[in-house]
Amino acid sequence: MHERTNDKPSLPRGAGQHLLIAAGDPSTAELLSTTLELAGYRTHTTPSGTEAVSRLTEHRFDLVVLDLAIPDLDDLGRERRPVAHRPPVLFLTQYDSLGKLLPELGLGEQDYVTKPFRIAEVLARAQVLLRGRKPVRRDGEPSYRDLVLDDPACQALRAGRPLNLTPAEYRLLRYLLVNAHKVLSKEQIGRYVWGDFHGDNAIEQLVSRLRRKVDREGGDPLIHTRRGFGYWLGTPSRQEH
Known part of the structure; x- marks a missing residue:
């Protein structure tokens, strides 16, 4: 006999990609933003098609999720502002509106989900459109491999x-990240995080808490100790002796 299990298959997850959600209905926008954030994406919302085009001229996105019920949809076809980076587009549409799918927001890959949509299907379609694509990095966005800081959102x-992370853990992680592969002393860390030196024990406890959070998901450990000197962030193969 086969053993029965109640385990459900895990839903597709993102890897920090930037998604632009264009939806005029606030409840739809909130549902998509909340669930996609929980699934590992970083979301940005806009209530109109014209503003969506404006955002695309100013920033790079990995994917656009466009609800075809958005206001000013008919005006989108007349928008001719240059969009340097054209991401794939996932349309949310009623079945009888499929003929309205517009190329203006993305001349590349496109897909659609019919409404009323299921979040699981949105996640699956988004993962397919993003498969094999390297996530875009914003200018000034501190990152190291799969570790990314979103400073505006802390x-x-x-x-x-x-x-x-707590505020102190976030400040410590940012200090380590922008100084990747450099050993930082406990005194340097204390003065950056708190404005003064809190003592060895406080630093050790802070680093220990941060290390558990950063390295607990698997992958290569990123936070290391150089005994007698301090701490550094990076991969051991890149550490200079």
């Missing part, structure tokens, strides 16, 4: 998973 992600 959020850190590893492999797309939020790390839920």
